[in-house]
Amino acid sequence: MANMYNDKVMDHFMNPHNVGEIENADGVGTYGSPVCGDMMKISLSIDENEVITDAKFKTFGCGSAIASSSVATDMIIGKTVEEALAITNEEIIAELGGLPAIKVHCSVLADHAIKSAVYDYAQKHGKTYAALEGFDPNAEEDDHHDIPEEE
Amino acid sequence: MRQVYLDYSATTPVKKEVLDAMLPYFTEVYGNPSSLYSISDASKEAIATARGQVAELIGATDKEIFFTSGGTEADNWALMGVTDALKNKGNHIITTKIEHHAILHTCEFLEKHGFEVTYLDVNAEGMVEPAALEAAIRDNTVLVSIMMINNEVGTLQPIRELAAIAKAHGVLFHTDAVQAAGNVEIDVKEMGIDLLSMSAHKIYGPKGIGALYVRRGVRISNYMHGGAQETRKRAGTENLPGIVGFGKAAEMAKANLQAHIDHCSSLRNYLVEQIMANLEDVHVNGSMEYRHPGNANMTFEYIEGEAMLLYLDMHGISVSTGSACSSKSLTPSHVLTALGIPVERIHGTLRMTVGDMTTKEDIDYTVEVLVKVVNKLREISSVSKEKGW
Structure with a gap:
């Protein structure tokens, strides 16, 4: 089982970075649902230059969901909001050194949770970002179900 | 660590006594049990002994035990073999929603080939309600298949009662006892079971060997074709070391x-x-x-x-x-x-x-x-x- 994940994924899973919740965060976003098996909540501190100074997460989910959350929060700290929004799930996977194909959706979860938190920040601060155009933080992206069983 | x-x-590890019993049958006693020369006599005898040991674990007679490649084949054979043999009598099977996929996927296959399957619910405790079985039986029902012990939640079903309901309607009763054999007392005669699947590797025996118990008199078509082994009911050269190991494991399970x-x-x-x-x-x-x-x-x-x-x-x-x-x-x-x-x-x-x-x-x-x-x-x-x- 442990063989399905590489050392970096296992390290982020066993010793996740940035676990927690920021009090009085500038932006908070939740993505996924426990019914689907994974839900990530992310909170951001953003300064007046739109730089993400801190990011924390809480995740209900499997090993790769926790590892994706850990590495994604690492990736956005110190970046501007625009830069953070530009991060794709493929980049999260690359930073983790790869995820099994069946776990790719966990990186999408982290990517969407970041966008949800920035969306919240944008709403509260009357800002608009091109990268958030058409993004719905409440959309239930059910992209990882209905895969035919193979045993 | x-x-x-x-x-x-x-699965379970193979017990030392089981392995020791098996080892000679790889190198020293290797004669094909189907061959006529003398060196195969020991192979035949070993299989006969193991058949008796497996039969005894579930209260069956030797002639009612047919070795298979495992629990999955036994489940497949029971469903495919009975429905084929009784296809002129009816095309309805009753099983449950909590069966192993060896049963569920075989039922799905049979559904694609004209059979109808009723999947009984279980209650919150994971138990099949006998009244639900009674209500599900139809004129065209040919087989009821309900597992003895569930592999995930471990619930032990009221097999005696369920088998009695099937019998009262003249319907055959199969049980997947892969998790049950060696973990609860089983007496197929007293429990009214017509067919029962079991597997060696769940009872400290080797992987790749199992058995189907078929009560004497039950009509079942062959599933594996190609030889006269197992009294012409299951083709394929016998897995001699596996059968010996299964026998020893069954004997120990019964004693312990x-x-x-x-x-x-x-x-x-x-x-x-x-x-x-x-x-x-x-x-x-x-x-x-x-x-x-x-x-x-x-x-x-x-x-x-x-x-x-x-x-x-x-x-x-x-x-x-x-x-x-x-x-x-x-x-x-x-x-x-x-x-x-x-x-x-x-x-x-x-x-x-x-x-x-x-x-x-x-x-x-x-x-x-x-x-x-x-x-x-x-x-x-x-x-x-x-x-x-």
């Missing part, structure tokens, strides 16, 4: 049955009690009264099973989970779903099964690690008792 194996329902049940149930109960005493928001799934002696299936709220499994594995502890995230299909356990457990809680479910080699120290170590793992994952989790789901 300490290694604690708590997945005896997945009560000690095995006492050992497993006391350790399982201790495991459950210790977990419940040290963690909140934990539930046991399935009846504790009618249950596999070694099975503990528990839900840990607010966290996900694959994450628990991985952490436990890093500490040398092997368990399994009903979580969708650990399955190739990403679908949650069909058994836990049938019990009515909400999906978000199914994700947080572990199955731990103890066996003959499990010790109290293993359980103490497991509880110590598990409590830490659950608390750590709950700290990471975005859901909690306070915030709710």
